Amino acid sequence: GNSVTQMEGPVTLSEEAFLTINCTYTATGYPSLFWYVQYPGEGLQLLLKATKADDKGSNKGFEATYRKETTSFHLEKGSVQVSDSAVYFCALSDYNTDKLIFGTGTRLQVFP
Amino acid sequence: GAVVSQHPSWVICKSGTSVKIECRSLDFQATTMFWYRQFPKQSLMLMATSNEGSKATYEQGVEKDKFLINHASLTLSTLTVTSAHPEDSSFYICSAATDEKLFFGSGTQLSVL
Numbered sequence: 540g541n542s543v544t545q546m547e548g549p550v551t552l553s554e555e556a557f558l559t560i561n562c563t564y565t566a567t568g569y570p571s572l573f574w575y576v577q578y579p580g581e582g583l584q585l586l587l588k589a590t591k592a593d594d595k596g597s598n599k600g601f602e603a604t605y606r607k608e609t610t611s612f613h614l615e616k617g618s619v620q621v622s623d624s625a626v627y628f629c630a631l632s633d634y635n636t637d638k639l640i641f642g643t644g645t646r647l648q649v650f651p
Numbered sequence: 652g653a654v655v656s657q658h659p660s661w662v663i664c665k666s667g668t669s670v671k672i673e674c675r676s677l678d679f680q681a682t683t684m685f686w687y688r689q690f691p692k693q694s695l696m697l698m699a700t701s702n703e704g705s706k707a708t709y710e711q712g713v714e715k716d717k718f719l720i721n722h723a724s725l726t727l728s729t730l731t732v733t734s735a736h737p738e739d740s741s742f743y744i745c746s747a748a749t750d751e752k753l754f755f756g757s758g759t760q761l762s763v764l
Contacts, residue, residue, distance in 0.1 A: 543694065575755075582655055582755035583744070628695065639753070641687075641695035 545642035562629035570631040572612040657756025674745030680725035681747035
């Protein structure tokens with residue numbers, strides 16, 4: 540069945556460091572891929588998405604490229620800030636049902 | 652942006668009691684709401700999909716008699732965990748759909764003693 544695997548956290552970085560959070564997926568068909576972010580005390584928010592191979596989603600300095608050949612959608616940011624501290628969820632939408640399938644979430648902690 | 656309010660944010664209860672979790676869309680009407688749960692170090696898993704005025708659709712392996720979902724209005728869905736047991740301790744999250752977008756509540760951490 541469809542699934543999403545993302546790296547375990549927490550990821551701990553200093554401010555202005557480069558961030559990568561790995562996400563790989565298993566799916567039939569051509570799913571859309573998403574990154575959601577959950578800030579402390581808030582609900583999950585869509586951060587970015589990509590709907591087809593080689594698409595790059597970007598928002599707030601974050602980027603992720605839909606790589607069909609490696610079935611990956613890694614999240615990157617060139618210079619993280621303390622305010623980026625949150626839990627990041629990778630997800631795909633099932634091609635047949637449109638339901639969202641999530642990874643386990645990765646907690647990012649950025650220190651000044 | 653659209654806001655989904657989920658209450659309570661955490662709850663501790665004794666084994667055998669029932670717990671109700673509310674999910675409200677504050678500034679939009681949601682014909683469809685979703686309930687998820689996440690056990691420690693596991694993925695966020697869809698439990699059920701509820702449409703206003705009709706019975707919820709449960710995912711495989713989710714007991715509909717244990718997890719009662721009521722979606723009585725376009726702005727409110729409730730999840731009641733009946734006769735809760737320690738293995739029901741989990742993080743529960745709701746989401747509401749509008750205009751092909753999903754908005755999530757902040758989640759409820761349930762601990763059953």
